[in-house]
Amino acid sequence: MKERISGEITKVNELVASEINDVENIRIQYLGKKGLLNDLFAEFKVVPSDQKKEIGVLLNNLKIAIQNKIEALRESIVQVEESKSENEDLTKPATELQLGSRHPLSLVRNEIIDIFTRIGYVVEEGPEIEDDWHVFSALNFPPEHPARDMQDTFFIENREDGNHAVLRTHTSSVQVRTMETQKPPIRIIAPGRVFRNEAISARAHCIFHQIEGLYIDKGVSFADLKQNLLYFAKEMFGENTKIRLRPSYFPFTEPSAEMDISCNLCAGEGCNVCKGTGWLEIMGCGMVDPNVLEASGIDSKVYSGFAFGMGIERITMLKYNVKDLRLYFENDMRFLKQFTSVY
Ligand code: DAH
Numbered sequence: 417m418k419e420r421i422s423g424e425i426t427k428v429n430e431l432v433a434s435e436i437n438d439v440e441n442i443r444i445q446y447l448g449k450k451g452l453l454n455d456l457f458a459e460f461k462v463v464p465s466d467q468k469k470e471i472g473v474l475l476n477n478l479k480i481a482i483q484n485k486i487e488a489l490r491e492s493i494v495q496v497e498e499s500k501s502e503n504e505d506l507t508k509p510a511t512e513l514q515l516g517s518r519h520p521l522s523l524v525r526n527e528i529i530d531i532f533t534r535i536g537y538v539v540e541e542g543p544e545i546e547d548d549w550h551v552f553s554a555l556n557f558p559p560e561h562p563a564r565d566m567q568d569t570f571f572i573e574n575r576e577d578g579n580h581a582v583l584r585t586h587t588s589s590v591q592v593r594t595m596e597t598q599k600p601p602i603r604i605i606a607p608g609r610v611f612r613n614e615a616i617s618a619r620a621h622c623i624f625h626q627i628e629g630l631y632i633d634k635g636v637s638f639a640d641l642k643q644n645l646l647y648f649a650k651e652m653f654g655e656n657t658k659i660r661l662r663p664s665y666f667p668f669t670e671p672s673a674e675m676d677i678s679c680n681l682c683a684g685e686g687c688n689v690c691k692g693t694g695w696l697e698i699m700g701c702g703m704v705d706p707n708v709l710e711a712s713g714i715d716s717k718v719y720s721g722f723a724f725g726m727g728i729e730r731i732t733m734l735k736y737n738v739k740d741l742r743l744y745f746e747n748d749m750r751f752l753k754q755f756t757s758v759y
Pocket residue numbers: 585586587588628629666669699700701702723724725726
């Protein structure tokens with residue numbers, strides 16, 4: 417009897433059915449009143465008592481196997497039928513595809529890239545984990561400059577030669593990497609993530625994004641810088657946008673300037689965004705310091721150039737009137753879904 421039951425279990429596992437009627441026939445054949453299982457249970461009554469336990473377990477397994485098989489066959493047939501009937505109604509509206517939208521920072525980054533590539537800039541990238549040389553020394557930062565301080569910079573690894581591994585605090589490091597590996601003329605923009613050891617608030621974050629620009633050739637002047645940036649401001653914020661350059665200081669540019677655009681919210685009249693001044697600061701810029709050119713092996717007697725750098729968060733805030741930096745990183749769909757553009 418043992419072999420018979422085992423044989424039946426194997427058979428049950430191999431059962432197939434293509435219609436619901438077949439499943440019903442299988443059920444009657446095995447579980448019906450005159451079905452196989454009832455016959456076997458009848459035979460079981462006369463099994464000698466020392467074999468009862470073993471055969472009883474087997475018999476039970478057979479019953480469970482049949483029940484599971486019938487359930488599985490039934491389910492697969494129902495599924496096939498359902499998908500058939502769904503496909504049959506060709507007039508049914510299609511299931512809606514939920515389209516995602518690009519992050520506002522990506523939209524603005526892409527737009528800035530587009531504006532500069534139209535006048536011949538190419539995109540360069542550099543590593544986020546940098547070293548002291550590319551972030552500070554090659555950019556003419558004196559050894560005691562406060563930007564190198566632990567309070568600003570995330571140090572990854574202290575190295576004996578002083579060229580510590582750091583998370584880059586600005587994308588200006590890509591200027592150095594490009595000058596080290598390419599010969600002028602160089603005309604690049606470098607978008608990327610930067611890191612500073614700052615407390616998170618509405619106006620500051622420890623991770624943010626910048627776009628760096630660098631143009632080096634023979635005879636590049638401050639007038640070229642001004643014209644490139646005016647073109648950018650008009651493309652980004654509208655044809656009527658004005659720019660103004662204020663003297664400033666950066667170790668890697670001489671002279672250095674900060675660029676303001678006329679406030680696009682009040683058209684220069686003065687409002688709470690521009691704090692009544694009519695102007696908004698958007699980037700730092702200047703003529704590349706000869707020390708920086710020389711540090712990367714470019715002859716400063718032959719070549720000159722300009723550089724600029726801006727925060728993508730800041731530009732996005734101004735373009736879309738976003739008041740809190742933290743919104744960019746919280747991934748709240750209600751915020752993110754509001755931004756559409758061709759970029
Ligand atoms: N690296 C500067 C910063 O993070 C921004 C900057 C200023 C970049 C002037 C430049 C520049 O290329 O010329 O604050």
